[in-house]
Amino acid sequence: MKKSQVTIKDIARQLGISASTVSRALQNHPDISQETKQQVSELAMRLRYQPNALALSLKHRRSKTIGLIIPEIVHYFFSSVISGIEDVAYEAGFTVIICQSNEKYDREVANVKTLMAQRVEGILVSISKETNDYQHLHDIRSSDTPLVLFDRMVPGLLADQVIIDDREAAYRATRHLIEGGRRKIVHFAGPQNLLIGQQRKEGYLQALREAGIAANPEWIIEADSFEKARNAVFRLLEAGSLPDGIFAVNDLTAIGAMKTLQKKGLRIPTDVAVVGFSDGRFSGITDPSLSSVDQHGYEMGTIATEMLLKRILSKENEYPFETKVLHADLIVRGSSS
Amino acid sequence: MKKSQVTIKDIARQLGISASTVSRALQNHPDISQETKQQVSELAMRLRYQPNALALSLKHRRSKTIGLIIPEIVHYFFSSVISGIEDVAYEAGFTVIICQSNEKYDREVANVKTLMAQRVEGILVSISKETNDYQHLHDIRSSDTPLVLFDRMVPGLLADQVIIDDREAAYRATRHLIEGGRRKIVHFAGPQNLLIGQQRKEGYLQALREAGIAANPEWIIEADSFEKARNAVFRLLEAGSLPDGIFAVNDLTAIGAMKTLQKKGLRIPTDVAVVGFSDGRFSGITDPSLSSVDQHGYEMGTIATEMLLKRILSKENEYPFETKVLHADLIVRGSSS
DNA sequence: TTATTACCCGCAAACGTTTGCGGTTACGAT
DNA sequence: ATCGTAACCGCAAACGTTTGCGGGTAATAA
Secondary structure, eight states: OOOOOOHHHHHHHHSSSSSHHHHHHHHHOTSOOHHHHHHHHHHHTTTTTTOOOOHHHHHHOOEEEEEEESSSSSHHHHHHHHHHHHHHHTTOOEEEEEETTTTTTHHHHHHHHHHHTTOOOOOEEEOOOTOOHHHHHHHHHHHOOOOOESSSOOOOOOEEEEEOOOHHHHHHHHHHHHTTOOEEEEEEETTSSHHHHHHHHHHHHHHHHHTTTTGGGGGGEEEOOOOOOHHHHHHHHHHOOOOEEEESSSHHHHHHHHHHHHHTTOOTTOOOEEEEEEOOOOOTTTOOOOOOEEOOOOHHHHHHHHHHHHHOOOSOOOOOOOOEEEOOOOOGGGOOO | OOOOOOOOOHHHHHTOOOOHHHHHHHHHOOTTTTHHHHHHHHHHHHTTTOOHHHHHHHHTOOEEEEEEEEEEEESSHHHHHOOOOOOOOTTOOEEEEEETTTTOOOHHHHHHHHHHHOOEEEEOOOOOOOOOHHHHHHHHTTTTTOOEOOOOOOTTTTTTTEOOHHHHHHHHHHHHHHTTTOSSEEEEOOOOTTTHHHHHHHHHHHHHHHTOOOOOOOEEEOOOSSSHHHHHHHHHHHTTTTOOOOEESSHHHHHHHHHHHHHTOTTTTTTTTTEEEOOOOOOTSSSSOOOEEEEHHHHHHHHHHHHHHHHHOOOOOOSOOOOOEEEEEEOOGGGOO
């Protein structure tokens, strides 16, 4: 049987004084005599008194807690975002409650409910791949709980957002391939209901357009995993329409393509140049090493949290919503040069 | 200004009834008439009433929350453990508060304090590399809060623990190298204050012993990162004492060694066979693919959480503490065969 | 008519804190 | 002897819930 932890009342009882006095003594209130303060803090120490954060939250109507909803922790990008979030929240004395949506809409809605019930003071979310309805996010807003979206944004939502410039990064990646003399560049694209999927495709298209290369719809293939890339490459090989460049929506997809091509005897980057979009620590360990876009996950986490805390801590949080666009760097490595 | 969320009192006021009645109505208590119940649940719905979890926790002295202290989220192994934990906690209606120690002892102690203040009902921890003093863990126990350690155990601690059989896995990995005809096998070891570091080394030594190979202290090198492995390999090359097999304490170290050797013109596995210890998704994407020990992180997370919940939910949690040893599988790939 | 019963509902205390306000004591000053 | 004034401290309400108990009303039974 779990014995409940020691409370202010326990201290009061043992010292024969009231709970109020104990409370004030612990807060070093001037009304309390040095002697009493001494006794109280000593006993508190001995009993390992820990203020009950729940009671405090209830009393102060401030939980000092923020919520995080993230698609899947097991991705290098997301987990580095979490690190950024944790660090600045911790610094500000906030506790983070992390929920995974597992890329499921239903779970995401449930997560929102949990966090609201816990009375978190603000919520950070990166929506799941499935999410098309945003009612639950509007619900957050209409309860006046600050909300910041990161990475996967929702256009038109009245909330702060921080994203990377996916379009531009994709544009630069594709342009880099073009400048390397590639003409027939295939894009392995992500889900098109996610803005990042759309943006990366657009950047790709823009680069082609500017270079005067006609975009071929057959060069855009929805494939965002190692396996899908492998299958797509097989089909390209069978069709005999081999590209000389590939821009993939993430690293694992790029690597899937690369390894499959290599297995078929093609040389990277001589025959086909490949560029990915960073979601892991893979870039350095493939052969050749993989050119990729660095998304600066940790930084995104810190910035998003700072925006959230600013909203939480400002009494007059009636300043306009902001969308911060982070710069992403193209890191050129062996797979494309 | 954040308007506080709607409470049971708001509903009561609007309906001209008491808070108790609203509470009972929402719980479908038989004392309340169908009509009232109808009105209450309707209004609750309209107002998007969400019970205040903080108040409930305080009242029931049950927070329905568990705490997790983990060294660093940005490791595939740990993040997959988290997924396992989250899934079973969620299933049981528990919320998880995740804290990162960042491999720092001080931060770990602070984390314990936070979690205890939040009155979590149980704590899962994998200690940091720095941790040598276990007072904070004893403090958890002496407040009768259930505690489960995973992956990195503390021998002699009165708590449930779940680990993998590091010694045996290391033994099998090394033996696999020996069976492949290797004799001069170097071990890149982890920190020796962590049990997993010790155990993996022991398994390595045991395999050598059984095979009648004299262990050479110079073959055991403390190196547990890509960089350290690279430097260690350089030194080995300079010393002209090239091994024919390497067993590394984790994958990244193994890969560091492998790539450095390859750069120096050596062939894997012909010249040197390499086996790692899985901490990422790297094994499939190196060239050759990396033999490694699969640690089953997700499974470890689920099991640890089940053990914790069992303690939490059993009234008479006076059954003996248990240390579960999970089996880890050696996955043989190209780097060693 | 009166007593019984069933059916609804509200009061108040409690969970662990904080805090405004008021009260008691002792002491020096008038 | 009375007053003023510090210096300390306790009472009680409040945060949002739940829950034991008691109370009221109306219908039914005697």
